[in-house]
Amino acid sequence: MKVNKDIWIDELLDKYPQSQDFLSKKGIVCVMCGEPVWGTLEEQMEEKDFSEEEMDKTIKELNEFLEKNKGKKEDMSQTIEVTKLD
Amino acid sequence: MPNAKFNVPEPKNEPILPYGPGSTEKSLLKKKIEELKKQEIEIPIIIGGKEIKTGDMGECRTPHDHSTLLGKYHKAGKKEVEMAIENALEARKEWAHMPWQERVSIFRRMAELLSTKYRYLLNAATMLAQSKNAFQAEIDSACELIDFFRFNSYYAMQIFERQPNSAPGMWNQLQHRPLEGFVFAVTPFNFTSIAGNLPTAPALMGNVAVWKPASSAVYSAYYLMKLFKEAGLPDGVINFVPGSGAKVGRPALKNPNLAGIHFTGSTKTFQTMWKTVGKNIDKYKTYPRIVGETGGKDFIFAHKTVNVDALRTAIVRAAFEYQGQKCSAASRAYIPEAVWKELKEPLLTSIKELKMGTVEYFTNFINAVIDEAAFKSITGYIEYVKEASDAEILIGGGYDDSKGFFIEPTVVLTDNPKFKTMQEEIFGPVITIYVYEDEEYESTLHLCDETSPYALTGCIMADDRAAIIKAKKILTNAAGNFYINDKPTAAVVGQQPFGGARASGTNDKAGDMVNLLRWVSPRTMKENFNPPTDYRYPFMEEK
Helix, strand or coil, X not given: CCCCCCCEHHHHHHHCCCHHXXXXXXXXXXXXXXXXXXXXXXXXXXXXXXXXXXXXXXXXXXXXXXXXXXXXXXXCCXXXXXXXXX | CCCCCCCCCCCCCCCXXXXXXXXXXXXXXXXXXXHHHHCCEEECEEECCEEECCCCEEEEEECCXXXXXXXXXXXXXXXXXXXXXXXXXXXXXXXXXXXXXXXXXXXXXXXXXXXXXXXXXXXXXXXXXXXXXXXXXXXXXXXXXXXXXXXXXXXXXHHHHCCCCCCCXXXXXXXXXXXXXXXXXXXXXXXXXXXXXXXXXXXXXXXXXXXXXXXXXXXXXXXXXXXXXXXXXXXXXXXXXXXXXXXXXXXXXXXXXXXXXXXXXXXXXXXXXXXHHHHCCCCCCXXXXXXXXXXXXXXXXXXXXXXXXXXXXXXXXXXXXXXXXXXXXXXXXXXEHHHHHHHHHHHHHHHHHCCEECCCCCCCXXXXXXXXXXXXXXXXXXXXXXXXXXXXXXXXCCEECCCCCEECCEEEEECCCCCHHHHCCCCCCEEEEEEECHHHHHHHHHHHHHHCCEECEEEEECCCHHHHHHHHXXXXXXXXXXXXXXXCCCCCCCCCCECCEEXXXXXXXXXXXXXXXXXXXXXXXXXXXXXXXXXXXXXXXXX
């Protein structure tokens, strides 16, 4: 298991940035005002009133998601106009 | 021997350098940017003036080109935080007793050094590390921070001047003692000036601080520590402990000597801090002062009598300057139907003109958002809008993180006034517009007041005075900084003291006397020159 519920949110985002989208869909906000929120993953789930069972299930699913997307760089690029320095 | 009543000269705001074509300041700034880019620095923890290296490293990269590494920093943990607190308390023994005018001299020297020698260094560091364009850096890391140092010094004198009345034969005095303990300053990435102000405002009043800068802005914060040192700030007064928020925060917040928190950042983190203080309230030696400026869902509200060009300009600047990452950035707008018909095309045309790219190319108005986490959070909202049935993207909506964290300035139009992006803080270049029927001005003002939990900034734009009066009344508690016919960003120290209430913070107005008063604990002293020698009062006599 890569991630357990004691992991700090900023460490989680550093190591596995793709976790953010996964957790956001579960209603867990990891970033506010452009910065990671303080606390552990467990504390964030507690705030959302997750039961022990729901927490374990979320952690299991998160690990499966990370395993499935291992080594894959999410394509976040689109054709937008960015001026370059000459 | 301070046999004098000292007077701090009344400050003026630092003039903003224009960085026009061929100007000396432009050339010096570009040179400094090149110089910094060529170096890769190692940033230590600084405790009691000593450099501490843990080997647990974080990186400082430019958001607009994440292949550029500016430096690496050592992260503090529990041990270093405890060491910082110990050193701060040791430094307090001298610092709290230093005559106030000597402390003021140090901060006024900081202002002068920043106005001259450090100006281009801090501006270049802020541009590179936080992806601010030259103008945004100039008004932040130079002008606003200089103003904080100068105005706070002046306000401190005014606080100390205020003394109680004294009856004949006695002398009453009020002494403004520094707090008994240390202040934990936690600063955001988006303003180098706030990073500088949060630890120094309490320090000016005689306090000592443990300072955790945002992990994405450690680079410019480190240069601030150099500025403090050169200005003569004694070792240990401000201790620099970059690192993970919770890892640094927890031991600091649970320490019995915690006397205050000076915070700018998210509502959620502020609430976490406050809860931690609440849980430990019986452990502290004194009740900690909690000062925080947090989120916003700042609004632009237009009346049908608005000047449309002024409204267009306010939207473009307030929503998209610094990529919408100012706490005060406009992220929702209420526009009457008749005005929208006139505004829509010119607004979209203006936004199409905005150039986006590196800060080094001075014609760019838009640069990158701060980091990958912020990029994902903002683009998550954009994707949500794309899927929604009650909102559409009028312009923008594109993003690209292949080189830097770029997000197009995005305008969302919704017919649902409670749509997600009308309520939640996005902290990115996204504004949502709700068009209301011209005759529903008053009810829409109520809607604006009730839609979001925040109350930081907002503006009313109208020519009709009765409409302005109505907005001022209905929106009384909707913003701590309320603007009339101006954009809701760019508060100036000494002119528009900044802060909001509700979920936006404690509204202790940074850069104002109100804020400084939070960092002192007054002691009233009465001296009787002729104390009574008989316990009996005259009323007790019958003859």
